[in-house]
Amino acid sequence: MRIFYLCPDCSFPSGGIKRLYTHVEILRQGGYDAYIKHSAKDFKPGWFESDVPVVYDADSPEFGSSDVIVVPEGFPNIMKKFHPFSVKKVAISLSFAYIFDSMPSGENWKDYGINWVMANNKSMADFIGWSMDIENIHVINSSIDHDLFGYNSDIKQDQVAYLKRKDMLSPMIEKIMKSKAKSLGDMNFTAIEHLDITQYAQVLKESKIYLTTSTSEGFPRPILEAMACGCLCVGFDGIGGKDFIIGSGEKQNFILAESMNVVDLSKKLAELIEQVQTGDDRVESIRQNALSTAAGFTAEFEKQSVLKFWKAFVEAEKLITY
Numbered sequence: 529m530r531i532f533y534l535c536p537d538c539s540f541p542s543g544g545i546k547r548l549y550t551h552v553e554i555l556r557q558g559g560y561d562a563y564i565k566h567s568a569k570d571f572k573p574g575w576f577e578s579d580v581p582v583v584y585d586a587d588s589p590e591f592g593s594s595d596v597i598v599v600p601e602g603f604p605n606i607m608k609k610f611h612p613f614s615v616k617k618v619a620i621s622l623s624f625a626y627i628f629d630s631m632p633s634g635e636n637w638k639d640y641g642i643n644w645v646m647a648n649n650k651s652m653a654d655f656i657g658w659s660m661d662i663e664n665i666h667v668i669n670s671s672i673d674h675d676l677f678g679y680n681s682d683i684k685q686d687q688v689a690y691l692k693r694k695d696m697l698s699p700m701i702e703k704i705m706k707s708k709a710k711s712l713g714d715m716n717f718t719a720i721e722h723l724d725i726t727q728y729a730q731v732l733k734e735s736k737i738y739l740t741t742s743t744s745e746g747f748p749r750p751i752l753e754a755m756a757c758g759c760l761c762v763g764f765d766g767i768g769g770k771d772f773i774i775g776s777g778e779k780q781n782f783i784l785a786e787s788m789n790v791v792d793l794s795k796k797l798a799e800l801i802e803q804v805q806t807g808d809d810r811v812e813s814i815r816q817n818a819l820s821t822a823a824g825f826t827a828e829f830e831k832q833s834v835l836k837f838w839k840a841f842v843e844a845e846k847l848i849t850y
Contacts, residue, residue: 529560533552558835568586651771687734687737756819
């Protein structure tokens with residue numbers, strides 16, 4: 529049995545791309561014959577290092593009945609392409625936004641022979657099960673790189689960071705905050721873009737606040753990475769963040785605004801900035817809770833989840849892994 533993770537030829541930083549590579553790394557370490565599959569010959573993401581083997585469509589790879597092709601949620605055309613063939617199919621769903629975006633009306637993954645799904649979180653797993661009537665859906669845990677993302681209070685600056693590519697409303701929030709500049713002091717805004725992962729981590733380490741306005745996330749890893757860097761995180765849960773975001777109470781780890789409500793978020797961000805600048809004790813409690821939350825998302829946490837899924841799949845499909 530060979531396992532091929534289909535991976536888009538995506539050159540810009542993407543948590544989903546890194547996640548696919550991580551799965552293959554875990555599987556190979558666990559004794560599975562696993563590969564990344566790219567389209568363009570010799571393509572590899574340039575923003576992180578990985579030595580996992582890659583196969584390319586240009587080499588016309590052949591797949592047998594004991595092989596497995598793993599297809600991300602945004603490629604129903606590829607699921608459909610492989611449907612007539614005996615190769616086994618698994619869908620991996622990393623984002624709510626793409627599940628039905630390219631899906632032909634009236635169709636779903638079961639129509640393409642997909643009976644096994646890996647989902648980024650419980651909300652997504654429940655949604656896929658409800659909308660497609662698929663039973664074999666497993667939640668696959670995630671991790672963050674704790675060697676790269678860590679908290680050092682000595683380097684924190686009066687800075688609000690956000691991801692420009694994903695957070696479409698954040699530039700508007702920045703304008704609103706700058707309209708109140710006289711009352712908000714010297715807090716600066718940094719739009720993160722065109723950085724490698726080390727540079728990105730450094731921005732988070734230096735920022736006191738992380739702003740997120742993405743509304744449809746499978747697993748908002750940047751929020752956890754910001755938490756691990758000691759940022760006070762404010763914004764929307766993006767649906768996928770519901771699994772770990774706590775917006776109130778003793779265990780609050782996030783300043784939660786109503787989704788898509790720019791007014792609500794602007795006011796909560798303004799209040800947070802004022803609390804940070806006055807040294808309000810409440811924000812330190814939120815920060816410590818966030819650090820504790822992020823600490824639980826370890827490489828081992830993800831590894832065991834991935835291996836558990838594939839063990840169940842192999843046993844159910846009666847496959848041989850050697």
